[in-house]
Amino acid sequence: MKFRHSCGVLKERALEVAPDLRGWISDIIMSEATADAVVVHKPDHSTTLTVRFAPGEKPQLMVRGPRTRALYYRGAPGPSCLQVRLRPGTGKALFGRSMRDLVDEVVPLSDVWHSAGQMADLVDDPGTFVEALVAGLPDRDADGDLVMRAMDMLSTSDIKTSAKRLHVSERHLRNVFVDGVGMPPKRFARIARVRAVIEHGATRPLSELAQEAGFYDHSHMTAEFRAIMGVAPTVFFGGRASPNVRCVGPFKSVELTAGEAVT
Template sequence: MEAGEYVVRTAHPALRRYVRRLQGYREYSARPLRRLQAPVGSCALILGFGEPLRLYGPAGPAAPRSFLAGMQTSAVHTEFRGHQHGLQVDLTPLGVFVLLGRPTAELTGAVPALDELDDTELAALPERLATDPDWPRRFARVEAFLAARLLADPARTPDPEVAWAWRTLVRRAGGVGIAELAAGTGWSRRHLLDRFRAQVGLAPKTAARVLRFERAAGLVVGGGPFGTPGPRQDLASVAAECGYADQAHLTREFRALAGVTPTAYRCAFVQDPALPTP
């Protein structure tokens, strides 16, 4: 037996440069429910007030209740049985940089529990959310916390050049080269690489690869980023639209980043409609 409640909220306009979306969830599964979480252009902050969620990925197995997933370049699997209850915040990597006030690169490929981040206010947030009686008040509490962290201190903002380069990569779904990004910032390629990797967590070329994959994955399952509607396309068309050399190139990228073929990835979403579109 499986059941679930999912409530999606678009972030307040002032937060949208750092927060892609918020989602409240309550789930139950009598059997172990395992999900594939492929790389995307965001970092998941899980504020859990239910049972721990088991994670299997490059950083090894773990079972945190609340955690922050850094930028990833390979798949992470999640698994639970019983009850799951919490709130997920999808942060841009620059949002993580500002939230924690330290290089995002330190979290790349990692999924630390909140109590491992030396941030007592952030670690205490899930317990406070658990006392709120409904989703509107939980969303309001989280947005107030994020606004205080992300907007209150101008000294914690990322480099304008890095922010511009990241926005350009997102807008063009990874379809821009490092030379063009460096020219747009006025920096050398080496300086852009160093500053971008520190604040985003990935080198520009790797970030472009993840963003291109995210777009392709959305088209494969029949939608765009975070649930925006769109037609499901055949794989050859997806490859051409997203800038892959051919369908074989698309398949190699899915195997490298998600660990499965595009067809298997599509089937996973068909079988589990609770999964958000990448």
């Protein structure tokens, strides 16, 4: 089986995010598997709207909540996906519910959004689909702005320091952050640091990245990476990670047993 840490053996095409949508959307990607592969879904503090296209099937609209750990599974050619990755902290305003309910979950869009039925008619035109997704939404409220400002600080500051700089209590910041992002600030920061290592780990020294990402040292980075990614950095970047889940449908996966995981 082939493996690439970027997301298996995929053909990916980035779509431009219109300037007026950049406050809501981080990335828009069209992806399609081109060979049998071990595909990795990286841990992510963002919520992602996914439209899955499969031959002979109707497009399926899903919401993938923030993911706290990496998932590895065997992929195969066929289905393609449009992935709209929301900026952390915007999901609550878009769906009208706390993001804590969606952590490590994949659910039909219709379960969380009343306009899902209307969106299904627009999936063949990604540009129109994305514009309709955020049409008529108000600007972010005070809580949304607080989350955005806190995210900028958490890469270099702890929750206590960030709350003090934002002139709010730690408890208030933590509660608003969990509602808006889905996870506590500390977990958010841990995932952000590991994602920074993943972004450049294949081409730059890990010891150098460890310092830049905010780890105490290389050993600290390795321990955090293993805890969140499930394997050591050398295994991950060497393409030797084994599947740890098996897809049993577009909305569900099951964990593999130890024997299944090494086959």
